[in-house]
Amino acid sequence: MAQLGLIGLGIMGRPMALNLLAAGHTVHVYARREAALAPFRDHPQAVIHASPAEVARQAEVVFTVVSDTPDVEAVLFGPQGLAEGLRAGATVIDMSTISATATREFASRLAAQGVDMLDAPVSGGEVGAIQGTLSIMVGGRVEVFERVKPWLEILGKNIVHVGEQGAGQVAKACNQVVVAVTIEAVAEALTFAAAHGVDGNRVREALLGGFAGSRILEIHGKRMLSGDYTPGFKTSLHAKDMRIVAAGITEQGLRLPCASLVGERLQALAETSDAESDSSVLFKLLSH
Amino acid sequence: MAQLGLIGLGIMGRPMALNLLAAGHTVHVYARREAALAPFRDHPQAVIHASPAEVARQAEVVFTVVSDTPDVEAVLFGPQGLAEGLRAGATVIDMSTISATATREFASRLAAQGVDMLDAPVSGGEVGAIQGTLSIMVGGRVEVFERVKPWLEILGKNIVHVGEQGAGQVAKACNQVVVAVTIEAVAEALTFAAAHGVDGNRVREALLGGFAGSRILEIHGKRMLSGDYTPGFKTSLHAKDMRIVAAGITEQGLRLPCASLVGERLQALAETSDAESDSSVLFKLLSH
Numbered sequence: 001m002a003q004l005g006l007i008g009l010g011i012m013g014r015p016m017a018l019n020l021l022a023a024g025h026t027v028h029v030y031a032r033r034e035a036a037l038a039p040f041r042d043h044p045q046a047v048i049h050a051s052p053a054e055v056a057r058q059a060e061v062v063f064t065v066v067s068d069t070p071d072v073e074a075v076l077f078g079p080q081g082l083a084e085g086l087r088a089g090a091t092v093i094d095m096s097t098i099s100a101t102a103t104r105e106f107a108s109r110l111a112a113q114g115v116d117m118l119d120a121p122v123s124g125g126e127v128g129a130i131q132g133t134l135s136i137m138v139g140g141r142v143e144v145f146e147r148v149k150p151w152l153e154i155l156g157k158n159i160v161h162v163g164e165q166g167a168g169q170v171a172k173a174c175n176q177v178v179v180a181v182t183i184e185a186v187a188e189a190l191t192f193a194a195a196h197g198v199d200g201n202r203v204r205e206a207l208l209g210g211f212a213g214s215r216i217l218e219i220h221g222k223r224m225l226s227g228d229y230t231p232g233f234k235t236s237l238h239a240k241d242m243r244i245v246a247a248g249i250t251e252q253g254l255r256l257p258c259a260s261l262v263g264e265r266l267q268a269l270a271e272t273s274d275a276e277s278d279s280s281v282l283f284k285l286l287s288h
Numbered sequence: 289m290a291q292l293g294l295i296g297l298g299i300m301g302r303p304m305a306l307n308l309l310a311a312g313h314t315v316h317v318y319a320r321r322e323a324a325l326a327p328f329r330d331h332p333q334a335v336i337h338a339s340p341a342e343v344a345r346q347a348e349v350v351f352t353v354v355s356d357t358p359d360v361e362a363v364l365f366g367p368q369g370l371a372e373g374l375r376a377g378a379t380v381i382d383m384s385t386i387s388a389t390a391t392r393e394f395a396s397r398l399a400a401q402g403v404d405m406l407d408a409p410v411s412g413g414e415v416g417a418i419q420g421t422l423s424i425m426v427g428g429r430v431e432v433f434e435r436v437k438p439w440l441e442i443l444g445k446n447i448v449h450v451g452e453q454g455a456g457q458v459a460k461a462c463n464q465v466v467v468a469v470t471i472e473a474v475a476e477a478l479t480f481a482a483a484h485g486v487d488g489n490r491v492r493e494a495l496l497g498g499f500a501g502s503r504i505l506e507i508h509g510k511r512m513l514s515g516d517y518t519p520g521f522k523t524s525l526h527a528k529d530m531r532i533v534a535a536g537i538t539e540q541g542l543r544l545p546c547a548s549l550v551g552e553r554l555q556a557l558a559e560t561s562d563a564e565s566d567s568s569v570l571f572k573l574l575s576h
Contacts, residue, residue, distance in 0.1 A: 100484060123498040135498040137491075158497030162490045170486040171494045174477035178500035181473030181546065188469065188544040189462035192533070195540040196388060198458040202450045203425075206459045209446030210411040210423040212466035214502035245480070252483040256476040256574065258469065258546045286544065 001025050004151065005059030007052050007075050007082070008096070009036040012122070013065030015129040016095070016155050020063075021045050023154045028055045028062075052076075056085030061148055062092050068240060069098040076106055088114030091148055095136075095155075097121045097241055100166035100173070100248065107140070107165040116144045119165060121172035122156060123179075125233055133157045137175070139168035173248055176241040179233075180262045180279070182216040187283040190224055194287065200225045220280035232278035239263070239270035239279075289313050292439065293347030295340050295363050295370070296384070297324035300410070301353035303417040304383070304443050308351075309333050311442045316343040340364075344373030349436055350380050356528060357386040364394055376402030379436055383424075383443075385409045385529055388454035388461070388536065391427070395453040404432045407453065409460035410444060413521055421445045425463070427456035461536055464529040468550045468567070470504040475571040478512055482575065488513050508568035520566035527551070527558035527567075 001024050006017045009031040020027050021043055028047045031037050040046035049055045052075050056062060062082055064075055072094055076082050082092065092110060094103065094117065107117040118140035128134040134156035138145055145161045152159050162171045189207075190200040204221045207213060223229055242263030249256055265285055274281045289312050294305045297319040308315050309331055316335045319325055328334035337343045340363050344350060350370060352363050360382055364370050370380065380398060382391065382405065395405040406428035416422040422444035426433055433449045440447050450459045477495075478488040492509045495501060511517055530551030537544055553573055562569045 123500070135494065137494045158494070160490060160494035162494055163486050166484070167486045167490070170481055170484045171491045174481050174491050175495050175498065175500045177477040177480060178473045178495060178505065181476065182470050182500070182502065184546050185466045185469030185473065188547045189465040191542060191544060192465060192536060192540075192547070193458055193462050195542055196454070196458045196536065198451050198455045202448060202455070203459045203462050206423065206425045206446070206448035206450055207463050207466060210463065211503050211507075212411070212463045212470070214470065214504070215499050216502070217466065219499075248480060248484065252480075254479065254483055254574075256479060257549055258472050259476045259480070261545055261549075286542075 002061065002151070003028065003059050005029070005055040005062035006065065007031075007055060007062065008065040009040070010065065011126050012095070012129045014039060015126070016063065016065060017046070019132050019154050020151065028058045030055050051080035052082045053080045053085035056082045056090070060090055061151060062086070062090065064092065064094045064096060066096045068096070069102045069244075072096050072098050072106065073102070077109065083110065083113065086110070086113065086115045091116045091118065091144060093118045093120050093148060095120050095122055097172050097244065098169060099244055100169035101251065103139070103169050104166045116141065117165065118144055118148065119168035120152065121168055123172070123175050124156070128156070136160070137162050137168040137171035139163055139170070140165050170248075173241070173245045176238065177245055177256070177259045179216065180238060180242060180266065181258045182214060183220050183280050183282050184258065184262045184265075186217050186221045187224060187280070187286055190221065190283065191286040220278070223278055223280040224283040229274070229277035229281045231276070232280070234275070235266055235277050235279045235281055236270045236275040239266040242266050290349065290439070291316065291347050293317070293343040293350035294353065295319075295343060295350065296353040297328070298353065299414050300383070300417045302327065303414070304351065304353060305334070307420050307442050308439065316346045318343050339368035340370045341368045341373035344370040344378070348378055349439060350374070350378065352380065352382045352384060354384045356384070357390045357532075360384050360386050360394065361390070365397065371398065371401065374398070374401065374403045379404045379406065379432060381406045381408050381436060383408050383410055385460050385532065386457060387532055388457035389539065391457050392454045395428070404429065405453065406432055406436065407456040408440065409456055411460070411463050412444070416444070424448070425450050425456040425459035427451055427458070428453050458536075461529070461533045464526065465533055465544070465547045467504065468526060468530060468554065469546045470502060471508050471568050471570050472546065472550045472553075474505050474509045475512060475568070475574055478509065478571065479574040508566070511566055511568045512571040517562070517565035517569045519564070520568070522563070523554055523565050523567045523569055524558045524563040527554040530554050
């Protein structure tokens with residue numbers, strides 16, 4: 001059984017740590033918030049530490065599951081960060097959704113001290129994290145990927161090595177573009193139906209069997225029709241991911257009109273009381 | 289066995305007529321183009337007529353499968369049109385994709401002579417028409433729908449009564465919005481991947497298992513990645529359907545930004561040599 005580390009015991013990180021523990025591994029953990037540590041206090045194979053550096057001194061593989069690019073940077077290279085404790089030959093697997101460009105820079109700084117890094121952002125949400133059915137999009141050296149794959153298989157089902165460092169983050173950005181724009185597609189269609197006096201529930205049913213069918217039409221379409229925007233995936237987080245996409249669009253001089261437009265709408269909603277609603281609340285901007 | 293009529297023996301209408309014949313019915317047909325009649329000349333239960341009016345005189349139910357609103361109007365109310373021959377108690381089932389507003393007007397003109405009309409546009413393309421697996425979205429009186437359902441079941445699988453007259457056309461418009469905007473979503477994501485030096489095939493594979501998964505990502509995504517734009521569904525026809533959507537948007541004073549934007553792009557492509565390409569050729573407008 002391996003000595004693993006996991007930093008970031010939030011909605012996603014906590015169930016992931018619990019799944020690694022359930023598989024029999026020792027998991028060294030650290031969290032800024034005292035409350036996040038509660039489920040680990042009495043677990044015989046969980047070891048709570050006072051800093052990322054201390055976790056790093058004990059673990060051969062460390063998972064990071066935090067919110068955004070600056071959080072990953074602080075956990076890696078801040079005071080008492082992982083970099084202070086990581087030994088040559090260790091591996092960092094960053095499962096946060098952050099910038100691909102920053103990922104490449106972090107990986108190269110770690111490589112200088114003999115540490116491998118993979119970017120391995122996920123999709124599938126809290127339910128996927130709890131059930132161990134996440135989709136995991138991995139960037140980094142293929143030998144490193146093959147070496148750590150058994151641990152990734154504890155956390156997810158559809159695990160794809162997409163390419164070199166940063167490629168996992170690029171795939172995740174693509175994922176968020178497709179999800180956001182498809183939500184907008186369904187929202188616009190259901191708005192069209194309502195404006196023409198046609199029952200959206202029947203339209204959804206009629207469309208589900210054909211080319212317009214998708215999990216977004218099925219699940220997010222239902223949220224729009226019922227007006228129940230319990231997340232799911234929060235608007236504030238989807239807006240954050242689309243800011244990463246926007247930076248990638250600018251960096252490459254692209255013009256991706258629907259991705260940019262929907263990103264801006266999510267941003268606008270994230271500044272309202274709908275920040276905590278499921279991002280299918282995009283529907284409201286059309287119906288009003 | 290019933291006396292049925294079918295007007296419009298094109299890519300969709302021809303296999304539909306053949307399926308009705310294969311089910312044992314007599315099918316009275318008319319087509320403007322001589323060549324379209326060839327598969328019916330020697331069929332013992334097919335009866336070729338010189339005008340829609342003649343077809344109407346023989347049939348209790350007449351299917352119309354033509355291209356656009358003016359074509360349906362001409363077949364119904366033009367010289368030697370169906371209206372001249374239809375008896376009280378007959379039913380017209382229009383499976384073309386046309387304007388919902390025009391549909392309501394046509395239905396009310398037919399009702400004045402005791403003829404029922406259903407709008408029953410389809411999705412599923414030529415393959416669905418051949419295999420009898422079309423999705424059929426039906427608008428009109430529910431008693432009429434129940435009466436003709438056995439014939440619809442010869443032509444399709446997912447058959448939904450969406451609502452009153454025009455509701456089938458509204459659902460089809462919604463279908464075309466979702467398909468067009470989801471194609472754009474996939475095209476923008478794959479453009480983002482390529483610009484960041486990441487293999488779109490791996491991204492597609494990584495995304496297929498999760499919330500970003502759809503038949504569009506699977507099938508149209510593959511067309512974009514291979515550059516093989518054999519239709520599928522032609523850009524010129526998708527552009528025509530999105531013009532119907534645009535008219536519906538204007539009529540109701542809506543603002544559906546992605547549907548309008550993608551509609552305009554399809555229109556632009558329909559005026560180039562890509563008019564006959566699959567509408568996933570939207571990808572080209574981003575990659576160039």
